[in-house]
Amino acid sequence: MKYSYFPGCSLKGLGRAYEESLLPVMKHLGVELQELDDWNCCGATAYMAVDEAKACVLAARNLALAERSGNPQIMAPCAACYLVLNKTKHYFHDYPAMKATIDRALAAVGLTYAGDTPVRHPLDILLNDVGIEAIKQKVVRPLQGLKVASYYGCQIVRPYATFDDQNNPTSMDRLLEALGATVVRYPLKTKCCGGSLTGTVPEAGIRMVYILLNEARKRGADCLATVCPLCQFNLDAYHAQVRAEYGDVIVPTVYFTQLMGLAFGLPAKQLGLHRAAVPFRWRPAPPEAPQVAAVAAALGSI
Amino acid sequence: MVSPKQDIRIGFYVCHCGHNIASMVDCPAVAEYVGQLPGVVLSRDYKYMCSDPGQELIQKDIAEFDLNRVVVASCSPLLHEHTFRNAVAAGGLNPFLFHMVNIREHDSWVHTDRQEATAKAKGLARAAIVRVAHAKSLPVKKVPIHPDVLVVGGGIAGIHAALTLANAGKKVFLVEREPSIGGHMARFDKTFPTLDCAACILTPKMSEVGAHPNITLWSYSDVVKMDGYVGNYTVTVRRQPRYINEELCTGCQECIGNCIYKEPKFPDEFNEGLGKRKPVYISFPQATPQVVLIDPEVCLNFRHGVLTDKCKKTCVEACGDRKAIDFTQKVETREIKVGTIIVATGFKPFDVKRIPQYGYGSYPNVYTALEVERLVNASGPTSGDVILRDGRHPQAIAIIHCVGSRDKKTNRWCSRVCCMYSMKLAHLLKEHTGAEIYNFYIDIRAPGKGYEEFYDKLNEEGVHFIRGRVGEVTDWAMTPEEEGKLVIRVEDTLAGFVRRIPVDMVVLATGLEPQADSQDVRRLFNMSCGTEGFFLERHPKLAPVNTFTDGIFIAGCCQGPRDIPDTVAQAGAAAAEAMVLIDKGYIEQEPNTAYIQPDCSGCKSCIPLCPYTAIAFDATTQKAVINEALCKGCGTCVAACPSGSIGQNLFEDDEIFSEIDGLLTN
Numbered sequence: 001m002k003y004s005y006f007p008g009c010s011l012k013g014l015g016r017a018y019e020e021s022l023l024p025v026m027k028h029l030g031v032e033l034q035e036l037d038d039w040n041c042c043g044a045t046a047y048m049a050v051d052e053a054k055a056c057v058l059a060a061r062n063l064a065l066a067e068r069s070g071n072p073q074i075m076a077p078c079a080a081c082y083l084v085l086n087k088t089k090h091y092f093h094d095y096p097a098m099k100a101t102i103d104r105a106l107a108a109v110g111l112t113y114a115g116d117t118p119v120r121h122p123l124d125i126l127l128n129d130v131g132i133e134a135i136k137q138k139v140v141r142p143l144q145g146l147k148v149a150s151y152y153g154c155q156i157v158r159p160y161a162t163f164d165d166q167n168n169p170t171s172m173d174r175l176l177e178a179l180g181a182t183v184v185r186y187p188l189k190t191k192c193c194g195g196s197l198t199g200t201v202p203e204a205g206i207r208m209v210y211i212l213l214n215e216a217r218k219r220g221a222d223c224l225a226t227v228c229p230l231c232q233f234n235l236d237a238y239h240a241q242v243r244a245e246y247g248d249v250i251v252p253t254v255y256f257t258q259l260m261g262l263a264f265g266l267p268a269k270q271l272g273l274h275r276a277a278v279p280f281r282w283r284p285a286p287p288e289a290p291q292v293a294a295v296a297a298a299l300g301s302i
Numbered sequence: 303m304v305s306p307k308q309d310i311r312i313g314f315y316v317c318h319c320g321h322n323i324a325s326m327v328d329c330p331a332v333a334e335y336v337g338q339l340p341g342v343v344l345s346r347d348y349k350y351m352c353s354d355p356g357q358e359l360i361q362k363d364i365a366e367f368d369l370n371r372v373v374v375a376s377c378s379p380l381l382h383e384h385t386f387r388n389a390v391a392a393g394g395l396n397p398f399l400f401h402m403v404n405i406r407e408h409d410s411w412v413h414t415d416r417q418e419a420t421a422k423a424k425g426l427a428r429a430a431i432v433r434v435a436h437a438k439s440l441p442v443k444k445v446p447i448h449p450d451v452l453v454v455g456g457g458i459a460g461i462h463a464a465l466t467l468a469n470a471g472k473k474v475f476l477v478e479r480e481p482s483i484g485g486h487m488a489r490f491d492k493t494f495p496t497l498d499c500a501a502c503i504l505t506p507k508m509s510e511v512g513a514h515p516n517i518t519l520w521s522y523s524d525v526v527k528m529d530g531y532v533g534n535y536t537v538t539v540r541r542q543p544r545y546i547n548e549e550l551c552t553g554c555q556e557c558i559g560n561c562i563y564k565e566p567k568f569p570d571e572f573n574e575g576l577g578k579r580k581p582v583y584i585s586f587p588q589a590t591p592q593v594v595l596i597d598p599e600v601c602l603n604f605r606h607g608v609l610t611d612k613c614k615k616t617c618v619e620a621c622g623d624r625k626a627i628d629f630t631q632k633v634e635t636r637e638i639k640v641g642t643i644i645v646a647t648g649f650k651p652f653d654v655k656r657i658p659q660y661g662y663g664s665y666p667n668v669y670t671a672l673e674v675e676r677l678v679n680a681s682g683p684t685s686g687d688v689i690l691r692d693g694r695h696p697q698a699i700a701i702i703h704c705v706g707s708r709d710k711k712t713n714r715w716c717s718r719v720c721c722m723y724s725m726k727l728a729h730l731l732k733e734h735t736g737a738e739i740y741n742f743y744i745d746i747r748a749p750g751k752g753y754e755e756f757y758d759k760l761n762e763e764g765v766h767f768i769r770g771r772v773g774e775v776t777d778w779a780m781t782p783e784e785e786g787k788l789v790i791r792v793e794d795t796l797a798g799f800v801r802r803i804p805v806d807m808v809v810l811a812t813g814l815e816p817q818a819d820s821q822d823v824r825r826l827f828n829m830s831c832g833t834e835g836f837f838l839e840r841h842p843k844l845a846p847v848n849t850f851t852d853g854i855f856i857a858g859c860c861q862g863p864r865d866i867p868d869t870v871a872q873a874g875a876a877a878a879e880a881m882v883l884i885d886k887g888y889i890e891q892e893p894n895t896a897y898i899q900p901d902c903s904g905c906k907s908c909i910p911l912c913p914y915t916a917i918a919f920d921a922t923t924q925k926a927v928i929n930e931a932l933c934k935g936c937g938t939c940v941a942a943c944p945s946g947s948i949g950q951n952l953f954e955d956d957e958i959f960s961e962i963d964g965l966l967t968n
Contacts, residue, residue, distance in 0.1 A: 011512035014430055165658060167657075167658050167659040167774075168659065185664075185777045187774075187776040187777060188778055211780070
């Protein structure tokens with residue numbers, strides 16, 4: 001199993017905790033990743049809204065590089081990258097004019113794109129290539145007693161439901177249960193986090209953050225698990241504003257890969273957990289198995 | 303008999319079909335072109351060839367111009383070949399000296415360039431002209447029709463068709479897959495818009511079926527094989543073991559009371575799993591036949607369906623001298639002969655789990671419409687008391703229309719009955735519970751007698767109608783009033799904003815789908831399906847109960863979603879169509895049979911190839927012989943004969959080759 005790894009800007013910047021946890025977890029599972037050489041901006045959200053053709057050309061360059069690299073399966077952990085790469089692939093096949101634009105632009109830099117590059121999300125790879133059983137076998141510190149609300153966000157199953165149900169995705173639920181965690185029922189799992197709004201129309205964005213956090217709290221979740229750097233930042237960084245408007249609702253938001261790392265017994269310090277604004281401090285109930293105590297100890301040392 | 307070498311005098315007619323053909327094909331130009339082809343004595347274009355004057359024109363021309371061949375270029379032979387053959391025969395020619403060219407379905411309707419379409423019409427006409435010169439006079443073969451009828455499916459369609467035929471004195475076999483006839487209608491509470499009790503109007507018909515001397519009712523059975531052809535079908539029916547001797551069971555049900563299971567324990571199919579039944583049971587009080595059955599999957603005398611004989615068999619004791627219980631029953635097959643078949647296999651409700659955002663299965667108080675039919679029914683699991691799965695009585699109820707219908711992601715079609723049955727359920731639920739009822743609809747479709755008035759009545763009753771496709775059903779509460787409720791999130795497209803409406807109960811108005819095994823049934827009876835999987839009628843307007851296989855008719859929802867009045871009308875029509883054939887007594891067969899020519903070498907290659915075992919070997923002549931009565935004209939032997947010694951009427955080599963020549967030469 002070898003994949004081209006497309007980090008995108010987030011995983012090298014604001015979302016570096018995602019990369020810090022994803023890479024060791026994948027390595028631990030024997031998944032080989034080769035960072036795409038000379039990758040560029042995926043063309044995500046803002047650019048897509050301004051000029052679709054240019055955004056698609058940007059994304060297509062990455063797809064073309066992946067095809068040329070010999071590891072054509074491209075893994076895009078950031079939900080926005082994942083969506084834009086997928087969208088470009090669809091547009092390439094569906095709209096002849098877009099294909100012509102992309103072909104012309106790529107030809108100018110000596111690249112070609114055949115349109116076959118499978119764009120994969122880490123969740124897809126973990127569930128369908130690695131498999132739940134293989135993941136279970138790596139669990140040394142089961143997350144027993146940890147209640148998680150698995151939050152998929154808006155982008156990884158919509159509009160292209162390539163590996164999970166569009167309206168009720170369950171892949172992260174199954175993964176977290178395999179780690180020993182308890183997944184609470186969370187009906188808002190695919191609702192928008194308000195990520196694009198907190199900066200532009202803050203009162204609307206903060207309200208959406210509040211709704212997501214409050215529902216997770218009401219469901220008894222110790223944390224939200226996310227697959228998207230923007231969701232993580234948005235749900236993590238605005239607790240003060242939420243408090244000012246609606247009162248205290250404190251729920252930490254972690255990457256699902258961080259929870260995987262903990263369950264695999266990887267050192268907490270190397271999983272980027274220290275970067276979050278709202279610290280994730282989970283302590284299991286006292287009469288738990290010694291293994292779990294070890295996890296708690298690991299967590300305490302963050 | 304006219305020999306092909308005789309002077310050929312062809313009359314050619316091209317039909318305008320109003321604008322249908324004339325708008326895309328230059329008919330006078332086609333007529334002019336064909337008029338100069340060799341052998342053509344007369345070439346005309348005419349507005350409607352199928353009209354009486356059109357047919358009379360052919361007859362008159364045959365006499366006046368001494369025609370001995372006729373070609374008509376018009377619509378599909380499926381529609382009017384018969385018409386024109388009759389016209390030709392009335393003019394004194396053998397009907398098989400006629401040939402038809404389809405320049406409507408094959409040309410004008412499917413092309414957009416007038417010049418090319420006209421050229422194509424000329425080509426097709428030319429091919430027919432050179433072909434028809436080789437046509438031979440042939441006799442029409444008459445085959446008697448078996449007067450018995452098979453009706454497949456015992457819902458209201460099958461019941462009505464069977465009774466209509468039986469009351470007309472025809473013998474009917476009614477085969478039903480479930481233990482009782484009655485179908486979906488037997489499970490409905492009331493019927494729209496009159497609010498007749500469904501059972502009250504259906505069960506008298508059911509018992510009439512059970513008691514009718516002309517009806518053989520085989521429930522818990524299905525058709526596994528069909529052979530033969532119109533008028534002479536051989537059908538194999540498989541009868542599942544009920545472990546009860548139907549002749550001996552009196553329907554007293556004492557075995558049920560004395561079953562080793564004191565309490566009913568297993569999900570009751572008839573009540574959509576809302577109630578419980580025992581391993582020995584009868585589907586519902588008015589089940590027909592009034593015969594119990596034993597479910598070997600859960601009966602203690604079986605293990606995983608295999609007889610172990612380990613139960614105390616208190617049921618057998620209770621049955622006593624009647625001795626109706628027979629644990630040794632096996633699957634039985636019966637072979638019957640019928641002349642015509644009516645397929646009335648019904649529909650399947652849409653599987654609501656395909657729309658997870660409506661929460662069926664996740665939230666206990668989300669129900670399908672069929673479940674609610676049982677819930678409000680006096681003989682249902684709660685005796686008509688609307689108690690939710692969590693024990694509460696609902697104070698607010700949402701009914702979501704078009705679940706699985708009118709949606710590109712699931713089924714594109716309108717299921718036709720959901721608006722009306724949703725309103726019926728709204729009325730009944732309001733009557734039973736006094737709750738606030740919210741209907742969420744895309745459009746209200748109430749196009750039937752008294753239907754719009756029923757909608758008005760509901761509005762007057764204070765039932766709420768909110769126009770908008772529901773986004774989701776959730777238990778995500780945003781206000782204290784929403785806590786513990788199911789929240790409907792919907793865009794109210796009339797008010798123009800997104801609403802959240804808390805309710806206690808959600809009813810999903812499931813659409814109608816083809817049965818899961820409709821493709822198998824289609825193959826079994828040699829029918830066609832539309833893209834959506836419902837059985838295809840021969841013509842959507844003019845032959846709505848016929849199929850493309852003669853003698854096979856369809857009725858009810860297996861052809862497409864429809865309500866009870868339409869189903870009954872269609873079932874009556876199917877019965878009448880079957881009677882047309884039966885009372886005529888014979889069918890005329892196409893003389894398209896194969897025949898052996900004198901140069902047959904007797905190699906026998908054709909014999910095993912014939913799918914109808916119509917070919918035998920004659921030891922005295924050392925040649926193959928074809929039984930004309932069995933030959934279906936499939937042409938397999940004709941193509942396979944190594945010495946080219948098998949010919950086929952209507953499809954002679956010289957006819958086909960000359961047609962190809964005509965098509966390819968300019």
